Structures are given as structure tokens and as C-alpha cells.
Amino acid sequence: MRRSEYDWAIRCLAGLALALSACSGNGETAAHAETPGGPAAAVASDDQGAAPAWELPDLEGNAVRSDSLAGKIVVMDFWATWCPPCLFQIPILNAIQAKHQGDGVVVIGVAVDAEGAEVVKPFAKENGIEYRILIGDEGLARKFGAPGFPALAIVGREGRIDSTHVGLIEEADLDAAIAKVKGS
Numbered sequence: 001m002r003r004s005e006y007d008w009a010i011r012c013l014a015g016l017a018l019a020l021s022a023c024s025g026n027g028e029t030a031a032h033a034e035t036p037g038g039p040a041a042a043v044a045s046d047d048q049g050a051a052p053a054w055e056l057p058d059l060e061g062n063a064v065r066s067d068s069l070a071g072k073i074v075v076m077d078f079w080a081t082w083c084p085p086c087l088f089q090i091p092i093l094n095a096i097q098a099k100h101q102g103d104g105v106v107v108i109g110v111a112v113d114a115e116g117a118e119v120v121k122p123f124a125k126e127n128g129i130e131y132r133i134l135i136g137d138e139g140l141a142r143k144f145g146a147p148g149f150p151a152l153a154i155v156g157r158e159g160r161i162d163s164t165h166v167g168l169i170e171e172a173d174l175d176a177a178i179a180k181v182k183g184s
Contacts, residue, residue, distance in 0.1 A: 110135075
């Protein structure tokens with residue numbers, strides 16, 4: 001096995017272990033509630049308070065501040081290049097970005113890779129990410145309620161976390177969560 005294949009295999013195993021560790025024994029995180037028809041595999045609690053303020057660099061090194069998004073609905077996806085399930089979320093987020101472009105919804109990917117833009121930028125290009133990518137860290141992800149990856153938080157126009165979603169989320173479920181924040 002070549003070194004790059006070995007590294008990839010180790011990262012996949014680490015990502016799988018992390019993804020599995022984000023759930024408790026019954027497939028829910030501690031923040032999840034039971035819903036009719038089964039566990040809430042995606043939706044955590046409603047209105048979790050004010051979203052933490054942040055300033056993060058984009059892939060070009062430009063600073064982006066949370067207050068620059070005031071008045072918009074922000075879908076913040078916390079992910080990593082070493083997280084295999086995160087890869088499956090990309091086409092869904094691309095579709096959400098395209099569908100809601102121009103109607104006050106912004107999709108932002110917050111990569112938590114310690115290696116930063118050096119690793120994330122080529123990954124984003126190779127995997128066709130069409131939404132804005134920022135470089136963050138696991139500490140910020142946890143402030144938004146993310147115990148593992150992928151995880152996303154939906155921040156409403158008033159700057160409050162409306163909901164968090166841990167694990168993969170289907171496009172229809174994400175659309176419904178966005179519609180709830182829009183009030184439609």
C-alpha cells in the first residue's frame with residue numbers, strides 16, 4: 001500500500017470513528033429529541049440562543065465576520081476533509097445554495113481541518129464545492145452545538161441559532177428547516 005493510500009485509509013477510519021462517536025447508543029446525540037416515527041436523526045432543539053460571533057478566513061485568506069451576514073439566514077456546515085460522511089453532504093449543500101441564491105439564504109462551509117486552506121482549498125475544488133468555505137476549528141463547531149461531523153447550524157435573520165443538525169441531512173429536510181426559519 002502506498003503512503004497516500006495508507007494516509008487516506010487512516011483518515012477514513014478516523015472520520016468513521018468520529019462520526020460514530022457523535023451519536024449515543026441509540027443513534028441520537030444528547031441534544032436530539034424523539035419525534036413521531038422514530039428518532040430525530042437530524043434535528044436538535046429549536047431556538048438555542050444567540051449564535052456566537054466569529055471572524056474566520058476564507059480560502060483566499062480574507063477575513064469574514066459573522067456580523068457581515070446580519071439579516072440573512074445562514075446555513076453553517078461544519079465539516080472536514082478527513083470526514084467521509086461530509087463528502088456526501090456537498091451536493092445537497094450545493095443544491096440548497098443554488099435554490100436559495102438571492103432569497104436571503106447563505107450557505108457557508110466551515111472546515112475544521114488543522115492544516116487549513118492548504119488542504120481545504122484543493123479538496124473544495126476537486127469536489128466541486130460551490131458555496132463559500134471558511135477555515136474554522138472544532139472549538140467553534142462545539143459552540144454551535146456540533147459534537148461531531150458533519151453538523152450544521154441554521155442561524156436566523158436575528159442572529160439566533162434556530163436549529164442544529166448532526167449527521168447527514170436530506171435536501172428536503174434542510175429545505176423544510178429553512179422554510180421554518182423563513183416563516184413560510
